[in-house]
Amino acid sequence: MARALTMTGVHKSDKIQNSYGYGLFTGGMGVHYGGQKIGATVIPISAGNTMRQLEIMQDFETTVLTCTPSYGLYLAEVAENEGIDTGKLKLKAGCFGAEMWTEEMRQELEKRLNISAQNIYGLTEIIGPGVAMECSIKKGLHIFEDHFYPEIIDPQTMKQVSDGENGELVLTTLTREGMPVIRFRTRDITALNRDICECGRTQVKMDRITGRSDDMLKIRGVIVFPSQIEKALLKIDGLEPQYQIIVTRPHHLDEIEVMVETSPALFSDEVKHVEEIKKNIEIKIHNEIGLRVNISLVEPKSLPRSEGKAVRVIDKRNL
Numbered sequence: 001m002a003r004a005l006t007m008t009g010v011h012k013s014d015k016i017q018n019s020y021g022y023g024l025f026t027g028g029m030g031v032h033y034g035g036q037k038i039g040a041t042v043i044p045i046s047a048g049n050t051m052r053q054l055e056i057m058q059d060f061e062t063t064v065l066t067c068t069p070s071y072g073l074y075l076a077e078v079a080e081n082e083g084i085d086t087g088k089l090k091l092k093a094g095c096f097g098a099e100m101w102t103e104e105m106r107q108e109l110e111k112r113l114n115i116s117a118q119n120i121y122g123l124t125e126i127i128g129p130g131v132a133m134e135c136s137i138k139k140g141l142h143i144f145e146d147h148f149y150p151e152i153i154d155p156q157t158m159k160q161v162s163d164g165e166n167g168e169l170v171l172t173t174l175t176r177e178g179m180p181v182i183r184f185r186t187r188d189i190t191a192l193n194r195d196i197c198e199c200g201r202t203q204v205k206m207d208r209i210t211g212r213s214d215d216m217l218k219i220r221g222v223i224v225f226p227s228q229i230e231k232a233l234l235k236i237d238g239l240e241p242q243y244q245i246i247v248t249r250p251h252h253l254d255e256i257e258v259m260v261e262t263s264p265a266l267f268s269d270e271v272k273h274v275e276e277i278k279k280n281i282e283i284k285i286h287n288e289i290g291l292r293v294n295i296s297l298v299e300p301k302s303l304p305r306s307e308g309k310a311v312r313v314i315d316k317r318n319l
């Protein structure tokens, strides 16, 4: 974990606001020990209590934020509402993980928090945070191959696939004592890339996780990942990247409803304009997944916020 943090530029003079949950979730303690190893100051604030997070961020002059990307975005949103100028915060980097997120979400976090947002990957069964980390080039995550041996398989046939091809990541621990793990199926969908990175590191890179083999939705036979919907939504100005996907099967045919939050400006707008936005979202999602979906625009800040992993899909089908 210490090595992962140094890849976001963490130095012993940094103050890490660790907003991952402490307790049995490995995110909190993992970042905590990693930060301490570097000699940085770790603020063990854990998840939640957003106003207090923002006060501490200002008072302690936090330089690095660690949390889930959806919570990072929520912190930015509350800061904006409270009139806190995020440009004046001392934040320089964010280490975001523990859930799937997109390139568009990165841009949003970087812009709104005025930071470099980098992706971290890990899982409790293997080590917690720090299996792989993005370098400053931000084109994939370097896997710490001296500790973990990665393979990508086709989740249906269980056969290995070639580099560059998408499949399920399987990990074997090489140095873990006590409970070594051999060929653990992570259920996370990614691809490996062995080209030498512009940063000079030679460790294999994995793409950002695009889905989970068990959270992959099959809608009318088409494979859909929530991240594809997020990607489409973030292409539209005036929308908050807050959404929920509801899958139903009313007449033996799958239906998707995507509830999307509008911005306050958009919400007070004319009905005609709102209809245009809905149409635009429908088209963008259709282009991304090849299916028609129903769009419901909901009031700003009406969808549930999460302090940990965001709940993006509600599948009401009896499958």
Ligand SMILES: [Zn+2]
Pocket: 135, 136, 137, 142, 197, 198, 199, 200, 201
């Ligand atoms: Zn690199």
